[in-house]
Amino acid sequence: MVNETQKTYWNEIAGPKWLGLGGAMEARLAPVNDALIEAAALQPGEHVLDVGCGAGFTSLEAAHKVGPHGHVLGVDISHSMLEAARELTTGENAGQLEFALADAQTEYFTPPVNVFLSRFGVMFFDNPVAAFANLRRSAAPGARLAFAAWAPLADNIHWAKPLALVQALLGPGEKGMPRAAGPLAFDDPDYVLAILRDAGWSHGAVRVQGLHLRGVSLDEEAQIACTMGPSGALLDGKHASLAQREMAYDAIRTALPGYAQITPDGVRLAATIHLITARAM
Numbered sequence: 001m002v003n004e005t006q007k008t009y010w011n012e013i014a015g016p017k018w019l020g021l022g023g024a025m026e027a028r029l030a031p032v033n034d035a036l037i038e039a040a041a042l043q044p045g046e047h048v049l050d051v052g053c054g055a056g057f058t059s060l061e062a063a064h065k066v067g068p069h070g071h072v073l074g075v076d077i078s079h080s081m082l083e084a085a086r087e088l089t090t091g092e093n094a095g096q097l098e099f100a101l102a103d104a105q106t107e108y109f110t111p112p113v114n115v116f117l118s119r120f121g122v123m124f125f126d127n128p129v130a131a132f133a134n135l136r137r138s139a140a141p142g143a144r145l146a147f148a149a150w151a152p153l154a155d156n157i158h159w160a161k162p163l164a165l166v167q168a169l170l171g172p173g174e175k176g177m178p179r180a181a182g183p184l185a186f187d188d189p190d191y192v193l194a195i196l197r198d199a200g201w202s203h204g205a206v207r208v209q210g211l212h213l214r215g216v217s218l219d220e221e222a223q224i225a226c227t228m229g230p231s232g233a234l235l236d237g238k239h240a241s242l243a244q245r246e247m248a249y250d251a252i253r254t255a256l257p258g259y260a261q262i263t264p265d266g267v268r269l270a271a272t273i274h275l276i277t278a279r280a281m
């Protein structure tokens with residue numbers, strides 16, 4: 001059995017929490033799609049696999065890019081995330097955009113894939129080399145891979161600041177295993193490049209990309225920080241009471257204007273991601 005912990009986590013905890021934020025995660029992460037889809041250089045007619053597609057918004061954008069002669073399959077291990085993703089399939093894109101329950105570490109995908117795409121869906125494998133080698137098996141000749149992963153915490157104040165505030169309230173969390181499956185597992189470019197190489201991918205590259213998350217209100221951003229990411233995980237790990245959660249929310253909501261720009265379209269937060277690309281030769 002592989003990825004059992006993550007299957008339980010994304011089905012029972014993180015998936016429902018993510019969806020409970022009512023689209024705020026998708027709004028906030030939309031700028032990542034722009035950078036990722038540009039890095040993938042999708043062409044009309046290509047077959048795309050969106051790895052860890054979640055609620056499917058990257059898959060939908062990819063489907064627009066590859067057009068009616070292309071195809072996008074979004075795969076995920078979370079039933080609830082897939083249920084939300086399937087709401088994006090319409091009469092217009094039916095047959096061109098599909099979603100399926102599949103573990104990307106073990107599943108064989110056919111027909112052969114031209115482009116493997118992922119927005120933050122590839123940092124959760126038990127065995128990343130096995131997972132990337134498995135994806136490689138489904139690659140069409142010359143296939144491309146383009147994945148977004150978070151750069152280090154220190155370069156992502158939108159996670160670092162709330163974490164520091166929750167630590168100040170509740171104390172530090174338990175020290176996890178280095179590079180354990182999780183949002184920051186791919187924060188070291190050398191580690192990622194070694195995985196790609198060991199898994200049989202060529203021309204591996206990691207581009208450090210600064211961007212701005214945007215699109216949510218101050219209240220929504222504080223809610224996100226109390227729910228997802230390292231600060232949300234620390235609140236869960238400490239079994240924070242309702243009162244402690246309210247204190248964390250107030251502290252983050254009060255601090256936010258100090259590290260976010262407030263714009264008419266919502267808060268704008270500096271962030272840094274790794275754009276990971278490679279080829280199957």
Ligand SMILES: C[S@@+](CC[C@H](N)C(=O)[O-])C[C@H]1O[C@@H](n2cnc3c(N)ncnc32)[C@H](O)[C@@H]1O
Pocket residue numbers: 003006010026029051052053054055056057058075076077078081102103104105118119120121122124125
């Ligand atoms: C941080 S979320 C990102 C979701 C989506 N890509 C987005 O950006 O909105 C990570 C997703 O990866 C999925 N996932 C984790 N491990 C996976 C695996 N082994 N195979 C397929 N999906 C996986 C999770 O269920 C979750 O939906």
